[in-house]
Amino acid sequence: MTWRSLLLPLALLSAASACGQRRSDPARVAEDLMRPAPVGAFAAGTPPATTEDCTVRTAKTCFDQALTLxxxxxxxxxxxxxxSLMGKACDGQVKDACSWLSQHVKEPRRVRGGPPDDPVFQEAFQRWREGRKHHxxxxxxxxxxxxxxxxxVREATLPPDLLAxxxxxxxxxxYVLPTLDGEPFECDWTIVIK
Structure with missing residues (x-):
């Protein structure tokens, strides 16, 4: 078993936004959830920004590439x-990258909706919450x-009816789209309900 195979379960268990500010987390480097794209890009079929694979060992290089751009x-x-490179560098524990993200990136903000308001769902979810780990x-x-x-769905511990x-x-x-220095962008984003 290699260190990468040990790292993948940790990456799958981490829960954070892929668009916005992130805390340093080396486990997430392998997954690369930050995939920003210009507004309208997904509708036009334009793929999100891609970058080289970054690891904890190469995070400083990712940071340097981001600064160069x-x-x-x-x-x-x-x-x-x-x-995207800056996000990978932050995941690789480059503190300056995390600081840059916190200064320049605003996370998406939910403006409508949320967990289902249906009382039946809330009651069932509460019973599930009391009996098991859930997310x-x-x-x-x-x-x-x-x-x-x-x-x-990346991961779920809810029964199928509650998951639906x-x-x-x-x-x-x-949501209000995330912004980079005030300019909105689209992205892949991970939503976690706990």
């Missing part, structure tokens, strides 16, 4: 590529208008 006044997709981890594309689309209600609720929610 930013120093060249990168705009559009290249600026979002720098953001739902879903990755969605957060697109223009703050709409979560193409949601994919939770997914419907997530997809009915609306």
């Amino acid at each position: 930013l120093a060249a006044n990168a705009r559009g997709p290249e600026r979002l590529r720098a953001l 739902v981890r879903v990755t969605c594309r957060l697109v223009q208008g703050g709409v979560p689309q193409r949601c994919e 209600q939770a997914l419907n609720s997530i997809q009915a929610s609306r």
